[in-house]
Amino acid sequence: MAVSIKNNGQKIWQLRDRNNQILRWFFLFIAVAIIMYCWQKISSQTEWFFVWDAPRIAGDIGSRALPPRWSYIDQLWEPLWDTINIATLGTLLSLFFAVPVAFLAARNTTPHPVFCRWPALLIIVSSRSINSLIWALLLVAIIGPGIFAGTIAIALRSIGFCAKLLYEAIEEIDEKQVEAITATGASRWQVMAYAIVPQIMPSFAGITVFRWDINIRESTVLGLVGAGGIGLQMQSSLNVLAWPQVTLILLIVFIAVIISEMVSAKVRAAII
Amino acid sequence: MSAVLASERRKWRKPPFIRNPLARWGLIVFALVYLVLAIGTMEVNWARVYEGLERGKQFILAFSHPDFASRWSDISAGMIESIIMTITSTAAGIIISIPIGLGAARNIAPLPVYYLCRGIIAVSRALHEIIVAILLVAIFGFGPLAGFLTLSFATIGFLAKLLAEDIESTDRSQSEAVKATGASWLQWINYGIQPQVMPRLIGLSMYRLDINFRESAILGLVGAGGIGATLNTAFDRYEFDTAAAIIVIIIVVVMALEYLSGMIRARLQ
Numbered sequence: 001m002a003v004s005i006k007n008n009g010q011k012i013w014q015l016r017d018r019n020n021q022i023l024r025w026f027f028l029f030i031a032v033a034i035i036m037y038c039w040q041k042i043s044s045q046t047e048w049f050f051v052w053d054a055p056r057i058a059g060d061i062g063s064r065a066l067p068p069r070w071s072y073i074d075q076l077w078e079p080l081w082d083t084i085n086i087a088t089l090g091t092l093l094s095l096f097f098a099v100p101v102a103f104l105a106a107r108n109t110t111p112h113p114v115f116c117r118w119p120a121l122l123i124i125v126s127s128r129s130i131n132s133l134i135w136a137l138l139l140v141a142i143i144g145p146g147i148f149a150g151t152i153a154i155a156l157r158s159i160g161f162c163a164k165l166l167y168e169a170i171e172e173i174d175e176k177q178v179e180a181i182t183a184t185g186a187s188r189w190q191v192m193a194y195a196i197v198p199q200i201m202p203s204f205a206g207i208t209v210f211r212w213d214i215n216i217r218e219s220t221v222l223g224l225v226g227a228g229g230i231g232l233q234m235q236s237s238l239n240v241l242a243w244p245q246v247t248l249i250l251l252i253v254f255i256a257v258i259i260s261e262m263v264s265a266k267v268r269a270a271i272i
Numbered sequence: 273m274s275a276v277l278a279s280e281r282r283k284w285r286k287p288p289f290i291r292n293p294l295a296r297w298g299l300i301v302f303a304l305v306y307l308v309l310a311i312g313t314m315e316v317n318w319a320r321v322y323e324g325l326e327r328g329k330q331f332i333l334a335f336s337h338p339d340f341a342s343r344w345s346d347i348s349a350g351m352i353e354s355i356i357m358t359i360t361s362t363a364a365g366i367i368i369s370i371p372i373g374l375g376a377a378r379n380i381a382p383l384p385v386y387y388l389c390r391g392i393i394a395v396s397r398a399l400h401e402i403i404v405a406i407l408l409v410a411i412f413g414f415g416p417l418a419g420f421l422t423l424s425f426a427t428i429g430f431l432a433k434l435l436a437e438d439i440e441s442t443d444r445s446q447s448e449a450v451k452a453t454g455a456s457w458l459q460w461i462n463y464g465i466q467p468q469v470m471p472r473l474i475g476l477s478m479y480r481l482d483i484n485f486r487e488s489a490i491l492g493l494v495g496a497g498g499i500g501a502t503l504n505t506a507f508d509r510y511e512f513d514t515a516a517a518i519i520v521i522i523i524v525v526v527m528a529l530e531y532l533s534g535m536i537r538a539r540l541q
Contacts, residue, residue: 035363038356042416045353045497050413058411085310129526130519133402133490134503138515141507142331143324148316194286201289221402225493238406250403257398 061243068251069244076233076252082147083229083256086222087215090154091208098159099204102166108178109170109196120163127160132218136227150227154215161214162207169203170196206268213264220253331512338520339513343502347518350499354488355525357419357498361488362481364420365427372428373435374461380439389432396429401487405496416497423484423491430483434476435469442468471540478533485529489522 003011004018016024050057103109105120136153143149173196181195223231230249237245290296340347375381375389401422408418447464455463492500499518506515 031363035360038360041353041356042360042420045415046417047413047415051417054411061407061410081313085314088306089310089314125527125530126523129486129523131486131490133493134500134519137493137504137507138331141510142328144317144320146317147314148321151314198286205289217398217400221400224402234403250399253400253403254395254398258394261397 064241065243065247067244068248069242070248072245072248073252076230076249079223079228079230079233080252080256083219083231084216086147086150086154086219086227086229087212087260090151090219091158091212091215093151093155094158094162094211095208097155098162098166101159101163102170103192105163105167106170108173108175109192120167124160124163124167127156127158128164129160130157132157132215133221133225136222137225140226145226145228147228150219150222150229153222153227154219157218158211158215162211165207166200166204169200169207173199202271205271209264209267213260216260217257220256327510327512331516334512334516335520337513338517339511340517343506343511343514346502346505347499347514347521350492350502350518351521351525353416354485354498357416357423357488357491358481358485361420361423362427362477362484364424365431365480365484366477368424369428369431369435373432373439376432376436377439379442379444380461380465389436393429393433393436396425397433401426402490402494405491405494409495414495414497419488419491419496419498422496423487426487427480427484431473431476431480435473438469438472439465474540475533475537478529478536482526482529482533486522486526 004014005011014021101120101123104111104116105124107113107117110117110120132153135156136150139149139153143152177199178191178195181191186194219229219231221231221234223229223233224235226232230253234246234249237243237249288296290299372389372392375385376393378386381389404425405418405422408421412418412421442465446468447460450464451460488498488500489503490498490500492498492502493504495501499522503515503518506512506518
């Protein structure tokens with residue numbers, strides 16, 4: 001807390017003293033300079049003519065896109081079912097790998113703090129860094145287009161997410177329960193089953209449902225690279241500029257995502 | 273417990289995770305039926321998968337010798353574009369999210385404003401970045417501007433929602449004390465609310481910077497600038513060593529950003 005004194009001797013309260021203030025302005029100045037430089041780069045690569053024309057284009061697309069072609073919905077049920085399957089099966093598949101990785105990565109359960117923990121952390125960070133769309137792109141190149149590639153892509157992306165949250169939950173467990181079970185002469189696996197698993201079960205269920213909800217959203221676009229789901233329909237509608245169909249698909253995606261988010265929030269509220 | 277003690281021959285068993293037996297068995301049956309149906313509708317061309325395993329092996333092997341050199345000009349240009357888009361869109365996203373976050377907090381916004389801001393957040397969260405990017409590329413043309421707008425829009429849904437939830441859980445007494453001094457609305461927000469949410473806002477912004485970078489890597493697939501276009505081309509040509517190089521760079525940048533944000537968050541607390 002700093003006080004500055006005016007010429008007439010009146011004291012004025014200030015949040016920060018002078019040096020602190022100058023330092024803050026300096027950092028702000030650098031940040032603004034960097035952002036402005038980046039903006040200039042973007043601006044130089046933009047055809048501003050198109051941008052000034054954008055409101056007209058947006059209005060044009062809007063007038064073509066409305067009203068949605070409701071009859072097209074008959075062809076959307078199957079892709080929607082596929083989309084939900086990709087998300088659900090992908091989440092389930094990822095858990096088979098995420099759980100062991102999480103136990104290897106957690107400081108209190110890892111068999112070895114270097115040789116087991118570091119590879120596990122590497123798996124987590126590489127799975128998390130790569131977007132599921134990139135995984136899908138890769139898998140479509142490797143195992144061919146289809147729902148299977150989409151499911152694996154979702155699973156690969158989810159491993160890192162689930163394992164990270166799960167290993168943080170494992171590290172936060174109450175050690176007293178572990179000690180109590182160990183004191184009864186339980187083996188390593190019994191300690192796991194009776195002391196650790198019951199403690200992390202609620203967060204495990206919460207993480208799973210949370211990731212499932214995210215995966216529904218992600219699996220709606222996997223079709224754009226050929227990995228199945230409702231994105232395929234969107235891509236083909238976009239290719240022929242069938243905007244009324246695109247509107248309907250977007251509407252369905254929106255509703256599906258909102259419903260899955262509501263389900264996920266309900267389940268998580270019931271668990272905690 | 274007394275029932276267990278009464279009949280001592282009964283063995284103790286772990287209490288089930290879901291107590292209500294009807295709900296438990298119902299859920300199990302539902303899950304099994306769903307699994308059978310879902311796996312039944314999944315068509316897998318195993319011959320194609322088997323063929324692909326060879327390419328998969330090549331891809332994994334490519335990580336042992338990632339090729340940074342032969343397409344370096346494309347990689348570096350794409351990477352710089354990704355980073356530029358990340359920085360500008362995070363900055364713009366934060367600036368826009370703050371008023372929307374304020375509007376979406378039930379304890380400071382009137383009801384119509386609350387619903388409007390919550391609506392904006394819901395739309396931004398429900399639509400995947402790629403979908404927004406497709407629409408914006410159609411409207412604004414190819415290039416990083418569309419990517420910048422997409423990421424800014426996506427940032428609003430994330431940051432404004434979490435900021436609003438944070439504001440809703442702030443301590444009432446502090447903001448009331450500021451209000452009682454006769455502060456104006458702006459002063460009330462600035463001295464009553466802002467100090468309480470600032471550390472978390474900075475932490476979330478850093479986290480969003482990290483997310484925006486990861487997302488910027490895919491926007492190139494639909495022509496919205498960034499490294500994605502280069503990556504897509506590399507996959508299409510089966511140049512797995514170049515693709516491996518790009519993925520390695522992405523992982524390293526994400527790790528660096530995570531380390532940086534961890535450091536900043538540790539300093540704030």
